[in-house]
Amino acid sequence: MSFLLLSVVVVVTLSVQGIENILPEGLENTMILLPPLNSTVYVLVDYDAATLYSKLTVIGASLLYGVISATLFLYMLHKRKLD
Numbered sequence: 001m002s003f004l005l006l007s008v009v010v011v012v013t014l015s016v017q018g019i020e021n022i023l024p025e026g027l028e029n030t031m032i033l034l035p036p037l038n039s040t041v042y043v044l045v046d047y048d049a050a051t052l053y054s055k056l057t058v059i060g061a062s063l064l065y066g067v068i069s070a071t072l073f074l075y076m077l078h079k080r081k082l083d
Helices: 002-014 016-022 025-033 037-045 052-079
Strands: none
Touching: 002 016, 002 052, 016 025, 016 037, 037 052
């Protein structure tokens, strides 16, 4: 179960750009639920040109997404009594 969930998270993370292109105009706000991979890669590639705000935003968003993912995973493990 954990390998399947990890695989789904990795696939969704790598396909964020494609998902963003497919979504209709009304669902653009749901992109906030997906991992911030595009902005992270942009900041890492153009680190010198990126502002301090964008660097902190990318770090904060990545950490927040990781904490939320880990919390949901642990909650699911606890709910299914797999811990």
